[in-house]
Amino acid sequence: MxxxxxxxxxxxxxxxGTSDLAAAQRFYGELFGWRCETDPRQEAGGYTVAHLGDAAVAALSPLYQQSQPVAWNVSFTVSDADVSARMIEEAGGKVLVGPMDVFDMGRFVVALDPADAAFQLWQARTFPGAGLVNAPGSLGWVELLTRDPARVKAFYTTVFGWTVNTSEHYTQWGVGGADFGGMIAMDDTFPHEVPPHWRPYFAVADVDATAAAALGAGGTAPTEPATLPDGLRIAVLRDPQGAAFGVYRAGDEK
Structure with missing residues (x-):
């Protein structure tokens, strides 16, 4: 990124969002070296922030609704959550939650794009977001998996003003040309029951060792470690509760 x-x-x-918060803390703590701190306030609902050193890098939380899937979610920075929420609706998406204040930390929205992939907006106040990225154990890339790439490309460029860099095999999203993520078109090789979704990728020092550690801790590897044509080494893993995430070798970014 x-x-x-x-x-x-x-x-x-x-x-x-996980069905077993304690198990998730153990799994990711061992995998990435995260130190997890649960917000003690009752109204926080068990929301837990993971740290590397003093930097906040991700969060884990219980499922807040029965219909909520066990999954990783991705938030995007906006300057005005209310304005962005209206833009989402006007561009063909749907706002599910908010805009709402989260203590004094910021303003929050949960939405669906026109192909039903969930994503989140964050208008920062006292909490800007991740304090560390691209380093081992932290977020380094986000990827949209969708069955309607043309429609969602128009949606996200309208709502966020993203730049689009399309090669023969892959579409990359950027802000002002600085790429931060990509898009994969879901074809018939994806099971019908797998919905469109955003997937985070975490940087790691050794993809193969991380995949082996995940398997040893009860996870699975839907995509085993592989080296892409551009030299990037990646894997897609699932934690024991079923949440999918990617890892890539830090330093391979182009």
Missing amino acids: KLDTPVPGGPCWTEL
């Missing part, structure tokens, strides 16, 4: 701090339109945070 060419962005090293949260900027308007760029990804700023990722959080896991």
